[in-house]
Structures are given as structure tokens and as C-alpha cells.
Amino acid sequence: MRTLFDKIWDSHVVQNVTDGPAQLYIDRLYCHEVTSPQAFDGLRRRGLRCFRPQNIFCMPDHNIPTHDQDKPIADPVSRKQVETLKSNTAEFGLSYYGVMHPDNGIIHVVGPEKGLSLPGMTIVCGDSHTSTHGAMGAIAFGIGTSEVEMVMASQCVLQQKPKTMRITVDGKLAQGVTAKDLALYLMAQLTTSGATGYFVEYAGEAVRSLSMEGRLTLCNLSIEMGARGGIVAPDDVTIDYVRGKDYAPKGEAWDEAVAYWRTLRSDDDAVFDKEYRFCAADIEPRITYGTNPGMGIGISESIPTLDKIDKDSRVSFEKSLDYMDFTPGQQLLGHKIDYVFLGACTNGRIEDFRAFASVVRGRRKHADVVAWLVPGSWSVMRQIKAEGIDKTLADAGFEIRQPGCSVCLAMNDDQIPEGKYCVSTSNRNFEGRQGREARTILASPLVAAASAIAGCISDPRELLQ
Incomplete structure (x- = not known):
């Protein structure tokens, strides 16, 4: 009687604090230039290194210009933030995709396209739209800078377990209606605080019919309903998307991973704290x-x-x-x-x-x-x-x-x-x-x-x- 969220969350709990949060193991930490400097400074003050540097990936995206990237950044504040991330990652031995690197981009776009974000993972970043990666069938959510430091130092974070919500959308979206329209429709129906305190699983024919990129858009906007994050159960669409990506499992490890990913679904008798149901035919651009x-x-x-x-x-x-x-x-x-x-x-x-x-x-x-x-x-x-x-x-x-x-x-x-x-x-x-x-x-x-x-x-x- 467990939800998909419960299955992934429970498998990552290191320990539960009595009358407090869970110590949750984190598979992947993403860092960009805006919310990481204080975290690195905190490690320095305490004389700490990153516990599992191989699980941390960093790139600038917020402050970088979208023209003349081969030239120095003109704005001094933006330039300082980008240069600080570069020097911090070098000092702490972290993977870094800098400006003009062939793998650079918005971190929530790069993660899935490189196969860094995979089904069954726990993923965090100091950015609210980390919810994007839930489309992969992962628990992904944004954290504060002090929590970024916590993950760097221990590969764990202290978190209260959210309540669960399922939003089911029946039928298929009409021509000209996209995942973005679906997300904007749900926000209008539930308001920007309607999912506060919940982790949302998206289900139904309309969601299953979305491409992986559509699912990424939908989960990206979960935070705009107040949700802690959004998730879609992995299926053939997910597996086909991940197949062959740079960081995807290979060989026998791939077969083992796929077999596990296919177990990642809510049980038929799973009970959610709240449920909503909508009809895709009601949605226009x-x-x-x-x-x-x-x-x-x-x-x-x-x-x-x-x-x-x-x-x-x-x-x-x-x-x-x-x-x-x-x-x-x-x-x-x-x-x-x-x-x-x-x-x-x-x-x-x-x-x-x-x-x-x-x-x-x-x-x-x-x-x-x-x-x-x-x-x-x-x-x-x-x-x-x-x-x-x-x-x-x-x-x-x-x-x-x-x-x-x-x-x-x-x-x-x-x-x-x-x-x-x-x-x-x-x-x-x-x-x-x-x-x-x-x-x-x-x-x-x-x-x-x-x-x-x-x-x-x-x-x-x-x-x-």
C-alpha cells in the first residue's frame, strides 16, 4: 500500500530523528553559482571536504550572458559569482561544466540530458526548480544554502517527509495543447498554494502520453503550486529517453537498473493524503x-x-x-x-x-x-x-x-x-x-x-x- 514517493523516500532514509526530520541520503547534488558560495565557505570554516565529490556536479547558468560567452562577463557581480564557482569546484575537486564547455547549460536541462538524473534517485540543488528532475521518476527538490553545505559534507540532508498528493488527468491533450498548458491549468485550479506541504505524483492518460520533455516541463512547475516537488512513474518513455546517455548504466548494469525502475510505481491500493482528478479535454492553450x-x-x-x-x-x-x-x-x-x-x-x-x-x-x-x-x-x-x-x-x-x-x-x-x-x-x-x-x-x-x-x-x- 505504498506510493511511488514512499518507496523511493523509504529506501533513502539513513535514520529517523525522534519527533524530528529524517536523515535522507542524496544521490545527486547539483550546484550553480548563486546558492553555493556560502556553502563552500562553511566547509572551509569547519575544515571539511565534500564527502562524496563524485556525486556533485556544478555549472554556472543564472548569471551568464547569452551572447559573447567567449569574452569576460561584463557585469562585475555576475563575473565574480561565476569565477567563484570555478575556483570553489577546483579547490574541492568537483565536476565543473564552465561557460562555453560543451556540456554547459541550465543545470535542470543538463541533468536529464546527460543521464545524471535517473529513476529512483534523490536529487537536490539550491534552486526551487529542482522539481524538474522528478519527471525521471526521482525525488527531486530544492534546498537552502545551509542544506547545500550539509549535503556536501555528509551526502545527506535533514528533511521532514512531505504528505503525498496524486493528480490524475484523464484523456489526451488536444492539438495545440502542451504540457505547459496542462501545468498552467492545474495551477489555476489549485492556486499557487494548493499543493503546499505535498509531493505530487502526476498520473493518468494525459501524463503517460507526454514525452519525457513534456514531463520535465510539468514537474518543473510543481513548485509553482506550492508543492515540494513532482514525480512521474518511470515507464518505457523514461527508459527509452535514458538509454545510451553518458551517465546511464551500461551492459549488465543497464539491465539490472531497468528491472528495478519497472518496480517504481505506486501500488494499486496505495493511499495518498489528497487526490485530484481532471479531464484533459477541458484544457486549451x-x-x-x-x-x-x-x-x-x-x-x-x-x-x-x-x-x-x-x-x-x-x-x-x-x-x-x-x-x-x-x-x-x-x-x-x-x-x-x-x-x-x-x-x-x-x-x-x-x-x-x-x-x-x-x-x-x-x-x-x-x-x-x-x-x-x-x-x-x-x-x-x-x-x-x-x-x-x-x-x-x-x-x-x-x-x-x-x-x-x-x-x-x-x-x-x-x-x-x-x-x-x-x-x-x-x-x-x-x-x-x-x-x-x-x-x-x-x-x-x-x-x-x-x-x-x-x-x-x-x-x-x-x-x-
């Missing part, structure tokens, strides 16, 4: 209108009117619309935009670029739209070129930038100017997230592509017919 990812609507719908909003939430609702310069009851289809961003750990994979290219092929980018197309890794960049996607995009008037987190967050050179609207495939639309006073509309790669062509928020289904 989605966009957000507010300043949290749960403030979203179907692309054909209108922003809710004030009478549809709970009285306790009306002040924040009106504040959010004021920031976005929208009004209750307004329809956003056709609303003029200024920027489009394709990328981030949410939608910066090769499948996302294929989807974007499928819409813009044979068309031209609107002259008034600035488009930033940023691969999630150098591996994705190589695939883009190998498949000729770069030519398709160039013919349509688009340029591809170098890999990095880019304008997902205002922590590098890529920032949306004040008051401008950006249709973004990233994960958060908080005030100032993409630049001071920038206005973010979250959407799928298909919606982003259609909007880039039209110069306004557009329904991709019209271009896919």
Missing part, C-alpha cells in the same frame, strides 16, 4: 494575466471580473492587474506585445524549439517584436543545428542566443524594459521577475511562436490547422 503563475486563463477566455474573485483576494487581484495594466473582464487575445522569450529550465529543450519552429516555418516574425530564443544547453544548440531548426528560425527572422537562464530572471544582461509585455515560456511572472516593471505573460512555446508572428497574443491552433 493557456496564458497568465497576473503576477503569479496561478493567475491564468484559457486563451479564448477573459480575465475574471471582480465578482468572481474571493473577497479576501480582491486587493491583491486588483494590485496585480494594475501592475499589468489590465482590467477585470478584459480579453487578452489580440493584445499587443513587445517581447517573446523561448527558453528557461521550463521550455528550453529541443522539443520546445521544434514546436516553436513548426509554427513559424514559412512565416515572418512581426517587426515590432523582439524575440530571444535561448537553448537550455549547448547540447540543445547542437541538436538545433543538426536538425536545421536554426535555418528555419533564421528564415523567419529569428536569432538564436547562447545557452543560459537568460530573461527567465533579471540576473544577467537579458532583461525586459520597464512597462513592456513579454510572452514568456519561463516559469514565473512575479513583479520585476524579468526586469524592473516588466510585464510577463506565461505561455507555451506554441503560443509564444504564434504571438511572435502576429505581434499580439495569439492562439496557435489557428496556425496549426
Whole structure:
């Protein structure tokens, strides 16, 4: 009667603290430049080394520019953070994929594509979107800097066991509806705090029908519902994705691993602390209108009117619309935009670029739209070129930038100017997230592509017919 989460968690518990947390063994620690410096300093102060350095992988992604990466980083703060990570990894003997390294990229994109993230693992990183790796059939979650230090020193972390939730989505997603739309729909239904304290297992035909990259997008956004993380049971899709990857098991070890991975599923009589069920047919392409990812609507719908909003939430609702310069009851289809961003750990994979290219092929980018197309890794960049996607995009008037987190967050050179609207495939639309006073509309790669062509928020289904 155990859930998939229970099975993986229980197999990694070193000991349970009486009336306290569990000491959980961690298979993989990922580090980037923003949340690791204090952890390394803590080890130095205590005269400690990393307990299992072979299980730690590091790369810069948040602060790096997406152009001229062969030159020194212009911003002194960003340059200092990236240089500090490089020197720390050298001092502590850790695997490091630096700027311009062929394996560099956003850490939550590189982990799965290299086979570093595998079914049955426990995976942590000092970044909330570590939940991404749960798509592999792993327990993956973000931790704080002091916990990063704890894992470096002991390969364990102290954690309270979360409650379990299962979200089942019946049926298949319609044409033009993606994993991003599914995630935005769930956030709107459950709110951004609806899964707080839970670890979510995604199930049902709609989830099983997703590609691995779609599952990565779905789990990436679990944190935006307040969840500790998200997970999808490994199946043939997972196994086929992992097969042959650099860090995947080989030979007899592969056969043994696959046999184990096939046991990683919730028992038929498993009991979850909470369950939800939704119908895929109810979901259309989605966009957000507010300043949290749960403030979203179907692309054909209108922003809710004030009478549809709970009285306790009306002040924040009106504040959010004021920031976005929208009004209750307004329809956003056709609303003029200024920027489009394709990328981030949410939608910066090769499948996302294929989807974007499928819409813009044979068309031209609107002259008034600035488009930033940023691969999630150098591996994705190589695939883009190998498949000729770069030519398709160039013919349509688009340029591809170098890999990095880019304008997902205002922590590098890529920032949306004040008051401008950006249709973004990233994960958060908080005030100032993409630049001071920038206005973010979250959407799928298909919606982003259609909007880039039209110069306004557009329904991709019209271009896919």
C-alpha cells in the first residue's frame, strides 16, 4: 500500500530523528553559482571536504550572458559569482561544466540530458526548480544554502517527509495543447498554494502520453503550486529517453537498473493524503494575466471580473492587474506585445524549439517584436543545428542566443524594459521577475511562436490547422 514517493523516500532514509526530520541520503547534488558560495565557505570554516565529490556536479547558468560567452562577463557581480564557482569546484575537486564547455547549460536541462538524473534517485540543488528532475521518476527538490553545505559534507540532508498528493488527468491533450498548458491549468485550479506541504505524483492518460520533455516541463512547475516537488512513474518513455546517455548504466548494469525502475510505481491500493482528478479535454492553450503563475486563463477566455474573485483576494487581484495594466473582464487575445522569450529550465529543450519552429516555418516574425530564443544547453544548440531548426528560425527572422537562464530572471544582461509585455515560456511572472516593471505573460512555446508572428497574443491552433 505504498506510493511511488514512499518507496523511493523509504529506501533513502539513513535514520529517523525522534519527533524530528529524517536523515535522507542524496544521490545527486547539483550546484550553480548563486546558492553555493556560502556553502563552500562553511566547509572551509569547519575544515571539511565534500564527502562524496563524485556525486556533485556544478555549472554556472543564472548569471551568464547569452551572447559573447567567449569574452569576460561584463557585469562585475555576475563575473565574480561565476569565477567563484570555478575556483570553489577546483579547490574541492568537483565536476565543473564552465561557460562555453560543451556540456554547459541550465543545470535542470543538463541533468536529464546527460543521464545524471535517473529513476529512483534523490536529487537536490539550491534552486526551487529542482522539481524538474522528478519527471525521471526521482525525488527531486530544492534546498537552502545551509542544506547545500550539509549535503556536501555528509551526502545527506535533514528533511521532514512531505504528505503525498496524486493528480490524475484523464484523456489526451488536444492539438495545440502542451504540457505547459496542462501545468498552467492545474495551477489555476489549485492556486499557487494548493499543493503546499505535498509531493505530487502526476498520473493518468494525459501524463503517460507526454514525452519525457513534456514531463520535465510539468514537474518543473510543481513548485509553482506550492508543492515540494513532482514525480512521474518511470515507464518505457523514461527508459527509452535514458538509454545510451553518458551517465546511464551500461551492459549488465543497464539491465539490472531497468528491472528495478519497472518496480517504481505506486501500488494499486496505495493511499495518498489528497487526490485530484481532471479531464484533459477541458484544457486549451493557456496564458497568465497576473503576477503569479496561478493567475491564468484559457486563451479564448477573459480575465475574471471582480465578482468572481474571493473577497479576501480582491486587493491583491486588483494590485496585480494594475501592475499589468489590465482590467477585470478584459480579453487578452489580440493584445499587443513587445517581447517573446523561448527558453528557461521550463521550455528550453529541443522539443520546445521544434514546436516553436513548426509554427513559424514559412512565416515572418512581426517587426515590432523582439524575440530571444535561448537553448537550455549547448547540447540543445547542437541538436538545433543538426536538425536545421536554426535555418528555419533564421528564415523567419529569428536569432538564436547562447545557452543560459537568460530573461527567465533579471540576473544577467537579458532583461525586459520597464512597462513592456513579454510572452514568456519561463516559469514565473512575479513583479520585476524579468526586469524592473516588466510585464510577463506565461505561455507555451506554441503560443509564444504564434504571438511572435502576429505581434499580439495569439492562439496557435489557428496556425496549426
